[in-house]
Amino acid sequence: MTTTRRDFIRIGGTGFGAAAVGTGITTKWWGLDGDRVHDPGTEGDRVVPTFCELCFWKCGVLAHVKGERVTKIVGNPEHPLSRGRLCPRGTGGVGLLYDPDRLKKPLLRRSPKRGEQKFEEVSWKEALDFTASKMDDIRQKHGPETLALFSHGNGGSFFKTLMAAYGSSTISAPSYAQCRGPREVGFDLTFGSVLGSPEILDIENTRVLTLIGSHLGENMHNTQVQDMARMIGKGGELVVVDPRFSIAAGKARYWLPIKPGTDIALLLAWIKVILDEDLFDREYVAKYATGLDELRKHVEGKTPEWAFTETTIAPNVIVETARFIAGARPASLVHPGRHAVWYGDDTQRSRAIAILDALLGSWGRRGGIFVPSTLAVPKVHVPDYPAAKTANDKPGGKAYPFAYEILSDGLCNASIPASPSENPAVRGWLVYGSNLPMTLPQPKVVVEAAQHLDLLCAIDVLPAEITGFADVVLPECTYLERWEDLGPFGWREPFVALRQPVVPPMFDSKPGWWMAKELANRLGLGDFFPYEDAGKMVEERLKAGGHDPEKAKAKGVVLGKKVPVTTEDGLVLSFKTPSGKIELYSQRLAAAGADPLPNYTRPEEPPPGHFRLLFGRSPVHTFARTTNNRFLGTVTSENELWLAAKAAKEQGLENGEAVVLVNQDGVRSQPVRLKVTQRIRPDCVYTVHGFGHTSKGLRFARNRGMDDQRLITRVKIDPIAGTTGMSVNFVRIEKAEPADLVGAVGSIAPAGSVAAAAGAAAGSGHGGEA
């Protein structure tokens, strides 16, 4: 402050200037007063730590509050996942909190059919009484297991408790069958452990990181991208296998623009080169792994020349990259990926990656995959849960023996009667923060399933599409307005984090824990929520764990004592597979009649004039969850369709024009702006998932961009994990007709329309991208 004053006097020239400012008479007299530095005044009167919900990485944040208003959200330096830094979405929490389209009151359906979006605002009492009585009916008439919960996010824990108390284990999250499932199954089969979220990857210390389709940087998982940047800063290198010149590819030593669907061929050829040239970690494999001889035999004939014909990657490049990757072991990591449901052979691809990682000796090694440590905090005492039953598609069931979670798409199918005389296995849905019509493939199945239910209760912050199909909509307050249970994590250092309210709930919205507790009370299950409020429960847990609740609330995080997480720190490796070893050859798969070693199957070719539809993520958005966020929309408010320049020329299409996609089953997309680029192979197209909302209530995101989900009319089910491969659809591209553009919002809106003006207003203030 003294500097300010001194500078001020020097510019102002005299003591008179200072006095004049003090009296306020001549402050507008040009030149006589100083050029004070304007303070925008966004620093909070108080700063509350919590953790983010804009995606599911759960980074620690600090929310600045002035009066009752959250002015800005920054990273919490104490939190191991954010380390004081945030991705663009983290800052955008304010845009969710102050979204004018938020659900404000409980709603009851007042239309004969579900999906007509006709609701009446009702009291909480009426909404909860209705929900509880329907839940009771289902329990009495059909059994508790016929009630399903779809849940996404940390806040779902209270509804999981409710379900357990109610007697149903029919709980599912699309994050299994529509995302990470096959990766987890593939790694579990090989190493006896899943990778979880956040992934237990020591990328910070990796020397060569190989990405198979993972677009880190666009897939903006904060810590992982921080680690990748640290790795690059330390001289680490990237090998990127992707049909698209991704952001990561732009930083890579090697970019391998692979033909979509042929990754297993490349992985097998890499394994062969590494085995043939004796580049693998012999000692590690001898000590920890089984099945090397079978693996050697399996890759006979899987030469780089063979792989070239499948992948279009030149043999010498395959050999050179195999050597490069192996040269950095054990700090060489073939990234297991995250969204892994592509072509239906995804568990086997994940197995091939896991085998390669085993050959590199990267499990339990610095720069590879670490073995996480956790901080255990005692749970509150509740009565014994009743023996829970589940509807079909149960984990470990006959169809998919290695599925360890219930399939969300399976629950939809199970909600539709096989014949008019039969009862469906699932009668009611509680849907917590899962926008099923934009999450599951074949959204028409979701819509049909909804019509057969006895109860569809949606708990959400925003009027997402699923709420339009609900009988009852329970408006939850945002993560910035609620307590939740402690977020426990497995990480390099053990810790738990607190999600605590920053400001009181707006409107008539309520926290999820309150709704679950109120429903439990009505169903005679109140004993399972033995606390006044979730904040008290968290305090109790912390105290029971020997932690000071006040200190925890002030810091937002409780850190445990570091323990070894790699062999370099002194960790002793063990594997929870049946053999106690890394299973290169999988006895479990063999016993189940599946391929014990990964085999390559040639993917289907696009029909003439068609392209394979690939989708991915924007760093600014979390699928469809954030696209109504006007703050985030300032920088990215719609998606584009990427098409290779060569293909665009052949099709007579121009950069920036509006196009419509038509898939192999004749399904037409909303119009989308074409991005003609050198950055993609000519046999596929790419778009960012999560745009093209249709819910009337999402007034910003509605009709802005294109929803790729509706084009995913076909899936290839992974025979091992039961997960839905979704990159198996083909599209042709048509120029958008005027009729297609009616109602479109954003850059492709018809000139002069209200929508066009709205689109322009949402654009970046600056010219932006070249």
Place this chain on the structure above:
Amino acid sequence: MSSVTGAKRQRRYAMTVDTRLCVGCKACVLACKAENAVPDGLCRDWVVEETRGEFPALSMEIRSERCNHCTEAPCVANCPTGASHVNEGGAVLVTHYKCSGCKACIAACPYEARFVHPDGYVDKCTFCLHRVKKGGQPACVSICPTATLTFGDANDPASAVSSQLASRRSKVLHPESGADPNLHFLL
């Protein structure tokens, strides 16, 4: 072009942008918007992705860009009211109430870094001098998940920006303008 170097030039604030680290996520853009309460639809910083070559022989450069806080700032030289001025550490600022919104500075700026704020004055990046004066870092620097951005005193040989500029290849944009910019891109 007249010199705008003033008596206060002891520190020389500069920023480096490590193009090898930047993933173009725009966390910088949004953190700036929140910190500086930048109105809807406007940004003080932005990200440029430049791809060169033809498939598959491609290269890419990603740059987080903003006002270059030029040592010979054309905006200051061209400001008729004295609103655009050189503040502490050479940071170029606009004093809101002195600005008549004539846009001469916008025309003069080689970097298109300026825009008219809905309140009528010309606005742009301030290097978050309100934070820097309290010992903080610009909001974009603090938030950046990849630690792409470094801010500091280029006249202090011990600063991180100085050591980066001494040890790494770097470039500035539009060197031909003669504005002597202080936003450096590490290559």
